Amino acid sequence: MAFENYTIKDIAKALNLSTSTVSRALRDSYEISAETKKLVMDYAQKINYRANPIARSLKERKSNSIGIIVTEIANNFFSQVIDGIESVAYSRDYQVVISQTHESSEREKLNVEHLFSRSTDGLLMAMSSETADVTYLRNLMERGFPIVFFDRVPSGIASHQVIADNRQGGLEAVNYLVAQGNKKIAHLTGAHNLSITTERLEGFKNGLTANNLPYFPELVKYCEYGGLLQEEIENAVNELAQHNYDAIFISGDKLTTGYLQAAMGSSDIDTDKIAIAGFTNSKVFNIFSPSITAIRQPAFEMGKRAAELLIEQIESKYPIDEFQTVVLPTTLIGRP
Amino acid sequence: MAFENYTIKDIAKALNLSTSTVSRALRDSYEISAETKKLVMDYAQKINYRANPIARSLKERKSNSIGIIVTEIANNFFSQVIDGIESVAYSRDYQVVISQTHESSEREKLNVEHLFSRSTDGLLMAMSSETADVTYLRNLMERGFPIVFFDRVPSGIASHQVIADNRQGGLEAVNYLVAQGNKKIAHLTGAHNLSITTERLEGFKNGLTANNLPYFPELVKYCEYGGLLQEEIENAVNELAQHNYDAIFISGDKLTTGYLQAAMGSSDIDTDKIAIAGFTNSKVFNIFSPSITAIRQPAFEMGKRAAELLIEQIESKYPIDEFQTVVLPTTLIGRP
């Protein structure tokens, strides 16, 4: 079913003007009389004229849309980041197109190419946990396609990046757990590939060191699918159960809830005895059982900053050569 | 920063063909020799040619994109619906653009108009709780713009609709609570305006009747912001606390978690004594405390069906005059 809308031509015809004059009036060009402008504006208003953004995009070689690539929108952290992105995108008149990788690097590549060929003006992305090779991204960026990374950032790519202070988050988590009297702290984390995995692990180690606690590699468990596969978490939990840990630091939203589910389902684990501190942006973590201490990332702010950097880069007349890395603080919220 | 891509013209020039021939080859038109087609295809492949979808959209008056309008993506139910929508949209080569109303009907109207003028080919939407007047939607649809509603559907608009069997869900919830030995059941629900509010309330009443229980209006509390304002829920919970109910049936995702939070925070409420059954699509409701019984909607399926209906309508050569209402069953998942 087709569908007709008013065009600039209709206005021109009705008002006995040329299309270029109408265009100028609408665009508020300086080379136009106040009179004509008002005439056009009023008429446009009356018929509820909307410029066809597709035609404009074609002409201007700019779509005024940006792509977002995340693991899943059904993730507290990412959905909050997206809200932050939208808040600045809308105010700057950019459309936002979201796509999900579900941690698959194949999906990720397809999505990037799709969004790219679909003429988005730039991309905001958090790497999928599976991704090891980022040369295709580097190629795209070298050809001038702007990409700003957030949260899960690649190494060896010159770009703006917005991340949380993951080391601080890990350190504080350990400090907190130790302050509660715990001595043997495990760590459940995501994929080896990810920047956040490395950084949070470093924070964890720093925390141990700061508290004169030894580091036991066997107390660190990686989940390569980052919580998307519950089985993976269960295996990790079972393995950890043999080590008699008294507290655990968990490195992500899905991992945290996944751990809780696994722990509740396991007879080996006395959930009352194990203190839990985990990265999560859930707004309902206070009704979780067993109760946990949350390490929160400033997700909304992260989205805002990333979007601002991206739009700035898109609208810059010159290629960017100085890239920023913005690091935002995490917050620890104790058990209620 | 601009950004150049290959065009059909580049291929034509390189191969000494006309642009139309190239276009035909790429589109796999029948009026083309196998030879030329291969030539073009190979070259296109080699330079990694991607058609400019904007140009194509302008020409074809079709953007191959659909809009989604929901309250929030940070809602288990909606994010699952979106996954369902995406699964069919991608396989049919449609782009998906998501926008959020946060229950504001003003936002909703802006979003609809934006998506509409932005040349999406159609819309999938769940009404915001604030919306009372839908004439602008009716106008749009009468002009031929396809909209399929899901979950929260308007009345008096001829359109495809996909909903859950909310009455059944309410009825089963009450049956379950009664079977557990409860006799005085409260109901916490969303905005008066919404179809789901009415339908779930009916299910609730049917359940009372079926179990020979009296209906007390004072045990039904509405939250006009549907859980987005925690204060509203707290008020409802406080009012209910005076009525000594022994079970409660809750009508939505955010309301359910909001109730739990309010109940945990209130000294008036003995959460151990009140059984809870609530609509929620949370995948982690089993770690909530107090524990609850979940009424689940087939969210993914709902998204799929709605998207299929929409795309069918978009691609139909004739105006649709027979609209379908698809009703999907809910599922009750008992306390673990």
Next chain:
DNA sequence: CTGAAAGCGCTAACAG
């Protein structure tokens, strides 16, 4: 200040 004309990249009559 306004109009005519070209062109963004692609498709599709229409000729040949």
Next chain:
DNA sequence: CTGTTAGCGCTTTCAG
């Protein structure tokens, strides 16, 4: 089977 041409709706030189 292939090329020429026009045109989708809009912006933007270039003339006037």
